[in-house]
Amino acid sequence: MATPNIVQGAVMAVTMMIAGIIGTISGRHVKDSRDFAVSGQKAGALVLTGMLMGIVGGAATVGAAQLAFEYGLTGWCFTLGGGIACLAMGLFYAGPLRRSGAETIPEYISSTYGPAIRIVTGTIATLAMFIQVVGQILSSVALLKTTFGIESSVAIFLSVGLMVAYVLFGGAWGAGMVGIVKSILIYFTLAVAGVTAYRLSGGFEGLKNAFPSYPWLNLLGRGLDKDGAGLIAVIIGLLSTQTYLQVMFAGRDIATCRKAAFLSAVLIPPTGLASVLVGMYMRINHPGIESAYALPAFFLQYTNPVVGGMAIAALILAVVGTGAGLALGMSLMIAKDIYGRLLRKKAGDREILFVSRAAVVAILLLSIFFAKTNLKSIILSWAYLSMAIRGSSIFLLLVVAMYTHSKFPYWVGVVGATAGPLAILFNKALLPSGPDSIYIGITASTLALAVSVAIASMYTRTRNFK
Known part of the structure; x- marks a missing residue:
């Protein structure tokens, strides 16, 4: 396993220090819970793009290279789906969400289904996003173990500590500002890695000679039931996620939100393709390594020391930033949609801000246990399951x-929000080898919501007739 040399280590340290300073300075903008949640709705297109580029985290980089090492081009599905989701945000979501004045998705949909839906969807979305946080921690462990050779337990605690520090003081401002730095670094270093891996592989002809076309060179190589489901889950899941739709609430105006969404739609997909090329190259030349180590090991062995040091620092920021961003989104729903609606309806702004920050710490500490017991799992599987659960709960309602x-009536929203996740749980328990979770969840959600709306409409017409 490769370890960084002096130059790589120094570049990593300087890069992380600069990002830390930017995050700390960003924290000065946080005066109240609204600043912490949505940047006081003053964020410009670059800050919003930095927040959306949080999609390019551990699953999109380390996880994509890992899946490419195992199966090939299918590792691209996550960031391809991310680009499509951002395009949809700009076209269809920016206007309605930004005009609403809301701060969270459960708050927004409560205007249609009543206040009870805030607690239900807030709880389901929080649990689903927690699953993805575990995947980000596993990505971080792979990075830290490959780079520094530390034990898994130490890597987990260090990862969680970095995530807490990343978001605790800066909130949405910190996530956006550090996201800009991280995005520039990620884009530059992955571009270098992708081009290098493609060249060293002998171009497309070299890849064709090294791998059979199916499944390795097929985007849906494992079939519609697996990879098609993953692509759909990413699109629907991202369009149901507080962390990313938060961008539509945080911009200074609708045009700014759209600009950030369209820019992200262009920038996100190439990062996954570069990671895939690296994963496939490492499969050809280092088939014996653990697949999760493919991307960081490539940077340490095959790129310029300065680029390699910047890349590892950027990957750590990407993984930590995405995990912290998910924790931020969860903390907002816990504070505003669960605590503020169920436990303390008269909670003041300072109390909500305190609960938001405390929830970030609690969420990340709880994730330590789940990460420690699933160290050998496929990183993207956590992301796909998380997307399926929250997509089947929130997408259609939204x-x-x-x-x-x-x-x-409130019960229409409750039925629509719970049918999909419950169907996924039953499917996992009773038919673990059956249809993919997203197909089960979205079908159950569609049927439940359609029937509920029909019954509610029929009841309303009958009552009006009488």
Whole structure:
């Protein structure tokens, strides 16, 4: 296993220090819970793009290279889906969400389904996002173990500590500002890595000679039931995630939100393709390594020391930033949609800010146990499951809320929000080798919401007739 030389180590240290200083300075903008949550709705396109580029975290880089090492081009599905989701945000979501004045997705949809839905969807989304946080920690462990040779337990605690520090003081401002630095570094270093891996592999002809076309050179090489489901889960899941839709609430105006979404839609997919090329090159030349180590090991062995040092620092920032951003989104829903609605309806702003920050720490500390017991799992599998659960719970409810002016009884929202996740849990328990979770979840959610809306409409018409 490769370890960084003096130059790589020094570049890593300087890069991390600069990012830390930027995050600390960003924290000065946080005066109240609204600054912590949505940047006081003053963020410009670059800060918003930095927040959206949080999609390019451990799953999109380390996880994509890992999956490419195991199966080939299918590792690209995550960032390809991320680009499509950002395009949809700009086209269809920016206007309705930014005009609403809301701060969280559960708060927004409560105007259609009533206040009870905030607690239900906030709880489900929080649990689903927690699953993805575990995947980010596993990515960070792979990075830290490959780079520094430290034990898994030490790497887990260090990862969680970095995530807490990343977001605790800066909130949305810190996530956005550090996200800009991270995005520039990630884009530059992955571009270098992708081009280098492609060249060393002998170009497309070299890859064709090294791998059979199926499944290695097929985007859906494991089939529609597996990779097609993963692509759909990413798109629907990201369009249901507080962390990323938060960008639509945080911009200074609708045009700014759209600009950030469209820019991210262009920037995100190439990062995954570069990671895939690295993963496939490492499979050809180092088939005996652990697949999760493919990307960091390539940077340490095959790139210029300065680029390698910057890359490892950028990957650590990417993994830590995405995990911290997810924790931030979860903490906002816990503080505003669960604590502020269920436990302390009269909680003041300082109390909500304190609960938001405390929730970040609690979430990340709890994730330590799950990371320690799943060190050998496929990183992207955590992301896909998380996306499927929150997508099947929130996606359709949100679309209906954005594009209808109807009001529905609270039970319609509750049924629509819970049917998908419950179906996924039953599917996992009873038919673990059955259809993928996203197909089960979105089908159950669609049927439940359609039937519920029909019954509610029929009841309303009957009551009005009487």
